[in-house]
Amino acid sequence: MVPHTHWDREWYKPYPAFRMQLVELLDILLPTLAEDDSYAHFQLDGQMAVVDDYLEIRPERRDQLKELTRAGKLTMGPWYTLPDEFLVSGETLVRNIQLGLRKADAFGGAMEIGYLPDMFGHVAQMPQILAGFGFADAVVWRGVPAAIAAPAFDWEAPDGTTVRAEYLADGYSNGARLPDHGKDLVDQVEAFRAAQGPLVGDPVLWMNGTDHQLPQPWLGRVVAEAAEASDAYAFEVTSLAAHLAAAPRTGLPRWQGELRSGARTNLLMGVASCRVDVKQAAARAERSLERTAEPLAACWLTPDHWPGTFFDVAWRDVIRNAAHDSICGCSADEVNDAVLHRYAESTRIAESITERALVRALAASRQAAIAVNPTARERAFTATTVVSGDVAPPHSQPLSYRPARRRVATVSRTEAVAVVLRAAVEDAKASSASLAAADDGSGDWIATVVTDRAPKQIDANALRTQLEELAANDPGGRVHVELLRPAASMEVMFRSAPVPGFGWRGLAPADPGQHTVRAEGQGLTNGLVTVMPDQTTGTFSIDGIEGFGRLLDDGDVGDTYNWNPPANDHLVERPHDVDVMVTEAGPVRGRIEIVRTYRWPTHGANDHRVGNADVAVTTVVDLHAGEDLVRVTISFDNVVTDHRLRVHLPLPEPTDHSVAECAYGTVRRGLTAEGGPTEAPLATFPSRRFVSAGGLLAVHEGLTEYELVDLDGEGDDARAHQMAITVIRSIGILSQGPMTMRAVPAGPPTLTPDAQMPGRHEVSLALHLGGRDPYAVADDAFTAIETVRIPGRGGLGDPEVHHQALRVDGAEVTALRRTDEGRLELRVVNPTDESSTLTVSDRTGELMDLRGRPTGEGFDGALTLGPWKIATIVL
Template identity: 25%
Template sequence: FIWQGPDGTELFAVHLPKAGYGNAVSLSEDVDQAYKQIKGAIDDLLSRETSKSLLLLNGSDHLYAQLHIPHLAKELNKYFKDIEIKQGNLAEYIDYAKKTAKPNLNKVTGEFRSGKDAPILQSVYSSRMYIKQANERCEKQLENWVEPTASLAWLLGRDYPENLIWTSWRWLLKNQPHDSICGCSIDQVHKEMLTRFDWSGQIAQEVMNKSLDYITEKIKIDYLKKDELALVVFNPLPYPIDENVEVRIKFPKEINLNRVKILTIEGDEIPYQLKGYGLDYKIVFRPFGGPQFPEVNYADISFTAKDIPACGYNTFIIKAINEVKIFKEYDTDIRVGRDYIENKYYKISAETNGTLTIVDKLNDKIFKNCNRFVDSGDAGDEYTYSPPLNDKIIVCRLDNISIQDIGPAEATLIVSGKMILPVGLKPDRKSREDKKVECPVESKIKLFSEVQRIEFKTTFDNQCHDHCLKVEFPTNIKTDYVYAEGHFDVIKRSIKLPDSEGWVEKVYKTAHNSGFVDINNGKHGMAILNKGLPEYEIIPDNNTVALTLLRSVGWLSRGDLEYRKGNAGPSFPTPEAQCLGEYIFYYALIPHQGGWDDARISQKTRQYKTKILTKQLKNQPGNLSDKYSFIELEGDYLEISAIKKNEFEDKLVVRVYNPADREATGKIKLGFDIHKVYLGRLDESYEEKLPYDDGVK
């Protein structure tokens, strides 16, 4: 059949046999027995045949090649008159299938998520959630920081650290075989994954630091006084942003301070929040001696940096102040009360049960019962969520409410308490235990000045087994569809689920997202953003978005599940998949006007996932200005997924994609000299030369 992608691209595709990818696995050396297996596989293939090429797959997970296959193929040909058995590879099969395929093949669009004929095993999205979170941290660090900054430093004259970057990618990619990243292996496999994530992250961090150091060393700073430092704020994204900056400023010990001033390079004072100050030290590395640890005076500050240039930086002046007189607080859009926080976009109030009421000022809408924690039993395994027959749903009630970090730059609302949950399942696994255990939970909800985003940091201390914890956001938005970020695409899915009675695997209420889930009616909507939490569910009641935080199970696979027929793997116990202990989850909320595309939710999600980095400078020579943009993408809906050096030549790759369902045009503005521009492919080859002036249209 033909699989048509969202952009109209067509791909020749093949249905796997009903037996999966092993319809000719473990063939007997006895020709008669092998014939019976092959005959059954061929009959199945002929029932759906659309070409003269039939695929027999001799293998499966963890199996060696069978040495007798060449002889067996020769002998099997004596049993068939109109069919030739031939040993080959998948490329040969596809070539012959294309040549002999019937005309007007069926054209299919959309996702392949039906469990009618074969299990899809979609609960792997939430198995061992800590694996997904670690994977996202490494991916975003490499994509959003390491490759772009290394490429910009290369444009300025530094050698491109190709081997180090590839080493970091390789350690990460070794964690991405399907049973590894899906969290459905034995415990030891996942223990070793954490070490590889650490290795990948450490290498990436070092490359990023060196690249940023090289860039900042070329910035000319010649206007600082003795009691001033330059704070360079970097933005690796291809569009200018306003974003909160939280950083520890370090002055020499002889510069005393009890607060600071933040100034633009034009001299305008910026509101900020002093979160602490005192004595600290910094590490000074010397090429021909041991490190030094001089004492410094520090100030922890938070402020909203406006208009940080696209794929570039802006510089702010930090002036040390040491005065006895009382400092007058800045007046910004941040407001707080006993049980609420507020900025120009939202007002968030904590209710007596610990849920939140959110007022969306732009749309004059109110969302109630937000950030509600709901826990259910899970009698499934690492592959499949399966509720116990007599489940008990527990809605968390948090009764401790407080306000923290109050100031002109930010404010934090804290709700906390203890969930009283069953310790696990009863021995028959049909219901939850009567015995209960306390599981502390705390949610910190943060607003920044003039930033359209509500951030959540939720800590949960898991002390129980066999359960699933979700956080819910009722939207009350009437619509039949939900939008979820995918790979180079935003997927439109129906909220109504099909009847799956008689399917091999019942239809899942949950689905996958790569960064955000959005419900809207075209006039207004709500987007739930997350960091490494890929599973969500839409509950038709009030069109509630439920984000899975944790799923605790104790088996790699079981054969007695309500949602799936048979085993998906070996029945090994996996006690560490219960995910006991303390976990932290990061997610955010953006109520917005219009649809997800009009509200630029894709770009705002990437901004949320990209932590702002800074460097502190003194006066120094240089040839770069103190505010600069290397690359800027102009155009609605468009995204840049990669800025990197070409793997094979001294060329820069800028990969652009459009996740919206409409055509878009744009322009790439480059802050450096270019010689030629080409239209390239994903494999970084190129052919077509493009015209250019101030950008690429």
């Protein structure tokens, strides 16, 4: 018997409300553990956030928590929060455990188990992640397939790393309803064994707890009575670690890869498309931190300027949001607001660090403007900058023009104090200000403020003193305020020369050669890709393959956990009005704007949808010079409810599988899913940043749900002809029960009007036909090469001047940051099924595990990485 609680920090109630209950729980638990020897152990849900949450209210209990943990009566960690594994990055999963372990060390250490009790499925690389922290065991519930018919199995990652997985076949609550009498407890155990059959081990694991459950002080008495009443069982209150230490470890069935089955319990796959705003915010925050701010700061800030505490704060918010009910969006609206706020804060911290790293790189470069690459691979990119003059540089495309300008306003000396100071101090573009008497003998004064974006050289206090002295001498006297922009400027776009990985290059236009963008009929081409819109349907073709961008709207009367169509649904896929316009025709960027107006039902009503509303959906299709991908943005005002909108993409070749990114790798999936008696086998799957099928690669920002559709054939002969990516899913209730796609509720029936996603939405994806590295395409599409310039210095640099801070080849870099000791830490993965050789030029170091402990293996600048292998190196 393992007494425990499963603690969702925020779910159908917001965090402050649940914390009140948490404090009540621990206020009861701690004296019980200290005073009642029969209450031998309690497990604090495998996450350290609850400890922080409690001690913020009860700081005086810290020492008691330490004593109980060190005595083995209380276990905590290893996670900081119990995350969803598919909707956050691999780095977020690793940083989550690292934070949990670091917090637990202060109390005597964490539970050394990969505790995964309520995640909505499990990623393929989790065994390798857990083993990287030194864990030999996992504990799982959801996602285990019907092929596993045992209480435990060997769970193997794609690289071959294996952990023993204890299977909670009936969940983490099989012993939650502790009776008042021991005989009743014996009967419960007997009924459990009879119901679960071969899925029950020996000894029986009895998880005495459930969601937000308070300790049951009568535990010791009932256990003693049960032991007395039964000759068949001995009952012991113990820890999960003690149970696993005695559990059999040989002769177990084996499973390799992800766990995403609904065979015995609900997987709840619809969370991948619930509240798309949260998924978008997560993608931006993680990208800002791990793929931009950390590597730029590692490369360009000195170790003594490493903003470690700022990163800690940003990562803490991202990790708090990784909690499964938070990132999945299956929570109350108030929770969703808090999640979005935390993502916004962490993103802003990352952006501020990025700005400082870019300034340091610019200063070191001695250039007027540079492009800085935060990724390992060398990349060309499309840049925008402001240049002086009224003639665009060669190989560039003007976007906007600002002529030289002189504006004069005449005010009184009293009014001039506020007017001039506002123009000179508050305007970020103002660089200098002067005050002088007019030379015409009129007694007037002239205040000149130059707005040329050059570095500000204004002494605000001295300027204020001058103005106030003028006003005191003659309040009604006149001041002519002159706002001067001495030179014309324009914003231009151009294709840059390739920028070294983890390096910079002087910012300047490069000649894209024959791959400039030009209009071709009613479409666009750059010599690599041709895009042609269909004036009737509003879809577009890529290289002659028609039908990209078809929108299909169907009903959804389900909940935040599962899509559920009305029995008599009304599907809408044809617009009643289409307007197509080429708004830019190159040479650097071509743009097609497609506006389609649909008549969608306004809301669901029992088994059908009713009403109608005209909704205009704008699709912007961009083609850049020198790029082999098509960028697509879809935007609209969502004024209807109870629906799902998906964008359909034709596959160049029919296929029987997809390949999608997940944590530290990719996963191959077929066309079907495994369901069970309580959940239909819906073959919608998650993808982290990209998914490919049949020669099509779709890269996205937070559009984490896809399905291969338009099937022909049956069974093993089935082939899909299209990919459907969910743009938005609008639902108005957290959970409801029984419905077509799921037979039992997944939570309380809390109303969630904000989950209907009213208002303006804009989503982005990029499409590539061919076999280019999907990680490279994902970076090209969404990981920006940053630009920085000295204001007023012309906006361009010398493209022949470049520098590389660190060269890494042969693997995908997932993290580059500094350790607490100031050394560079590099984490890489080989996301392929063939061995590769990692090289880091001119660097040596040592390999570390995910805890930051040396493995005993040195690094001499090269390392052979087996298929799917993760490695961490300190240089």
